Amino acid sequence: MSVKLETRGLGKTYGQFVAVQPTDIQVREGEFLTLLGPSGSGKSTLLQMISGLVPPSSGQLLIDGQEATHTAPGKRGIGLVFQSYALFPHMSVRDNVAYGLRMRKYEKRKLEEAVDDALTMVRMHEFAHRYPSELSGGQQQRIALARCFAYRPSIILLDEPLGALDKNLREHMQLEIRRMHKELGATFIYVTHDQEEALTLSDRICLMNKARIEQLATPQELYDRPASLFAAEFIGHSNVLQGKRENATQLNVEGRLLELSGCVGHETSTQVDNRDNFVLVRPEAARLTEPSAGLLVGKVDECVFLGSDTRALIRLPSGARFSVRCARHIDPRIGDDVGITWDAHRATLLPAQAQP
Ligand SMILES: Nc1ncnc2c1ncn2[C@@H]1O[C@H](COP(=O)(O)OP(=O)(O)OP(=O)(O)O)[C@@H](O)[C@H]1O
Ligand SMILES: [Mg+2]
Known part of the structure; x- marks a missing residue:
């Protein structure tokens, strides 16, 4: 499988403080990679450097083999989903999903089709005319996903997107996110501090600890062959x-x-x-x-x-x-x-x- 995205020595410091040590990761095309680790281990910072919202202090980012370290966030072909849904409260579900497409100057028919597809994928088509305040937390999160999926980015970054949901809904949405990943065929990089979620979702897990990568492996490898005491104790009992x-x-x-x-x-x-x-x-x-x-x-x-x-x-x-x-x-x-x-x-x- 070809490499979709690569970090080479990508790191971030704030003054003397190291938020992410220089990091080398290769993410494969269509892969579901999870950044897993305790609070403060540098997961969001690494994700934000990939998105372009946080400029790195060192190293390089390559997307499709091309230098992208200093490419503007909107020009990276990357979609973002966060824990806070950040839907526009005064817009209907449909308009929320269409918003990014209008910004990208989609032609009307193509836009309607893309919105329909995205709403169908997240199974929210029948809610298209509601407003965010009329939706549950899980439904709002689906709309946030649809808004990102609608323009079909080839890389999708998700930072604790299920963090605000209760356990049952979280587990349900995990399976839904897996299904959507398969349907979209996009490369997903997903941040969580929940090890069960990481085991459920991922092709590979990048376990982070104190600003560095502790182990990058498949869920099975990480569980059966932890490379360190930290990995052994963080994953499973x-x-x-x-x-x-x-x-x-x-x-x-x-x-x-x-x-x-x-x-x-x-x-x-x-x-x-x-x-x-x-x-x-x-x-x-x-x-x-x-x-x-x-x-x-x-x-x-x-x-x-x-x-x-x-x-x-x-x-x-x-x-x-x-x-x-x-x-x-x-x-x-x-x-x-x-x-x-x-x-x-x-x-x-x-x-x-x-x-x-
Ligand atoms: N703008 C900033 N200025 C200074 N330090 C920062 C800044 N942003 C993040 N940090 C620090 O960098 C470290 C890594 O933060 P980061 O947000 O990447 O952690 P995280 O792994 O996403 O944690 P969480 O699970 O709590 O979201 C933390 O110690 C944090 O305080
Ligand atoms: Mg974080």
Whole structure:
């Protein structure tokens, strides 16, 4: 697939403060790329540099292989959608969607067609004559999307567009946005701090932390092979076991020797030194057993009923807690001594050099 957009050392500083470190990203044509990270990690700043609304302090932006670092925002072929819908309150839905097309001097018939198409795509055609104040939050957000889609930009930037919606509506709109992305075939760059949203929507996720890219990978890779402790803890629930290497294949954890061969990441990390090593085990990869059959042992500390399953929290000898997802028929009792086990290939040894 060809590269649609590329940043080369694109960075932003405000005085001494670094908002985005020099960043290299290649976004493929038609891709759905999500910028994910905690508040203040630089997601919006990076997006705004791509849009042209914030001038970069360093580096270059290329669109379709052409230098675009200093191209005016309106000339980049980029559409923008933000959390605040910013609809014009005195205009009907139809006029709101048509506004950008009028500015672009669309001929009347083409304009009407484009508005109809955009309203159909967001499933709001029957609301065309209403005013924004007569719409729910989710409906207003659909109009904001339609307004952006109407002129068919080949790149669409979205900054927390679902941030103001409640959980149910958010989840519904996530699926809708996925559908629209497919229908439009445009390249989407989407900002969120919600990891579930990122996992649901994205072809790839660019995980940001403290103004830099922590990892850029597919949702599956990021979940199964986090490249750092930060990535492991930011995406999904995780148990992180800390220990010292006894030898190339064994880690001393919770007073036991844990076999590392077969662990994801072990093949590239066999070095024995006195740094701490970290092993990640997801709650759904672990099972409860008899203490004698456990890779680790502990006491059931708490059980949390989650509807579809139960999460048992096991207190390990060090005092750390280990979370195990149990099917509903398994009914661990608080205070029970239990073993915890998992298949070796469901554990990930994090690269030692990535530790803080
Ligand atoms: N105009 C500005 N002047 C000075 N600092 C700024 C400016 N704009 C952003 N920053 C700083 O840059 C950092 C990154 O901000 P940014 O808005 O990109 O974060 P974000 O990842 O989008 O966070 P959030 O999830 O809260 O929206 C923050 O520490 C912010 O305070
Ligand atoms: Mg932001």
